[in-house]
Amino acid sequence: MSYESPIRDMLITGGKTYSDITKEITRPIENKPSKAWWIGFGLSSLVLALWLFSTTYTMLVGIGAWGLNKTVGWAFDITNFVFWVGIGHAGTLISAVLLLFRQKWRMSINRSAEAMTIFAVICAASFIVSHMGRPWVAYWPIPLPNAFGSLWVNFNSPLVWDVFAISTYFSVSLVFWYVGLIPDIATVRDRAVTKARKFWYGFFAMGWNGSTRVWHRYEVISLILAAISTPLVLSVHSIVSMDFATSLVPGWHTTIFPPYFVAGAIFSGFGMVLTLLIVAREVLNYKDYITTEHLDAMCRVVMLTGTLVGLAYITEFFVAAYSGVEYEQYAFINRATGPYWWSYWIMMGCNLVAPQVFWSRWARTTPWFIFIMSIIVNIGMWFERFVIIVTSLHRDFLPSSWTMYTPTIIEFGILLGSFGLFFFFFFLFMKFLPAINMAELKSIVKTKHGLELEKHYTDLLNNNHKMANNAHDTKGDSVHGH
């Protein structure tokens, strides 16, 4: 058996037993949804309707419905795409990278973070399809023989790499998520009382029976999936950054982009995970499972990655100054002081300055405060992409083509609507699937035997402390006595 230090703090509180975990985590699935769930689901459906309307309008009219022009050919669409792909990075990072680093606190949050990944990538993909303008030929980036209507794709293009990267990321994340879900789906199946539940959970549980042979193989493939997903996470946002970095546009053409985008993606992803989990732990009453210690750990990651992207912003400035290329220098001066100066300073404020509050333990453990901070992080990261894309494009090499970009109401509709799409899926997930990985969580709960052991050691430790304190007190008294 693996040995676990009995003095270590528990990752989940409330002295849960195995059956407590099963009962509490399957509760939302087995009972009628709460009022809060209906309100949330209703609101997201409304916003989803806005997305449907705006996207359909764009399909019918063409991308002339947007505020793009000849100079600014990418704006809200690609900003939103990069924003959502970035959000999608925390899920696989939490489940894969933290699994490799044996960070067991991930167990309470990995399921919902992975779900978030999948829904965020769906949102991202929707922007790619709609920005094509002719979504009915969206299959053209797939390498199909010339007879299918297009020429072969150009494998030197990072846009083609991106098609492969995003679709691989989506499918591998989906597989990873589903494999992790199977034991928990089996738990719901075995508790099911209604016919429908028995059938559907039985169908997706694939005959799971909890045999040690199966568990053994399960552990092996989990580890390999984690090992291959880790470089995958890093590669996907690196490739997204190459969409920009391999071009010649000043402000885009920098080698720092891949690590900078990856740090930003983790930053925004953790921001979104915090937003979702703070709501979920309230609505589903999972405060014993997602404790303030979990929030603390995530806030530390937010602070670290926020500082990393901040460092990247400053490095970019330095490299532009040091390069001696005047176009590059102008691009950066224009970002900070040009007509879009406000977006630059929102980005700086939200991403570099704001997360520094997490040096304080109070800030890392106060849910309402973290909630506000997580929204600020998300706003900041959206603006980062806006700054990179719009401010770099709106003043290019030829001053006669300099222009401004103003989004249309339809673009706002799609942006807002994509949140509806995201939350619509997320609420369905919270209702129909176990939002916390029960099987993994049970493996870190201490058994009766373990608890007795723990009590024994804690008592021993307290006694030692008491003895040490007593000794200290006597010493202190004697000093005062003199």
Added chain:
Amino acid sequence: MDTNKVILGIYEDPDHIYDATKKLIHDGYRVRDVYSPFAIHGIDRVMGIKRSRLTVAAFIFAMTGITLALTLQSYVSFFDWQINVGGKPFLHIPTYIPITFELSILCTAFGMVACFFYVNRMVWGKNADIIDIRVTDDLFVVAVDVIPNKTNIAALSELLKSKGAIEIREKEFED
């Protein structure tokens, strides 16, 4: 299997079932399987389960992915139809690396998981041959084969109980 009959020892604690399994194997009983709501670390080694060869499968699938990706890209851009884009080379291996990497990951993940389902005989809609409905909730079950004229059921039950079994019963498999 020369027997359809098993004795089930049902436990509440993974430590207890671990000890019980170890003792059973030491005493020469044939442990058919141990069922648990989560993976009990180390019990697979005690039961003598060989390390899964799924890692080998993963490697083979990764190689397949790499080969496929390189073949596809060089066939398309060099052998089948060369397109001159700004005078860039037609066969340029470095730019094939991102897609080669992605496809190797894709093949590994799907291939390995498909193999995992195949070796476990898992398929959508399969009825679970679940030994006790509570093993997906909070109980741990060890199934010991009863070999006719050999296994001493009374001694076996005694052993299971001494290791903390909360319930002991017999079960017969249908075929």
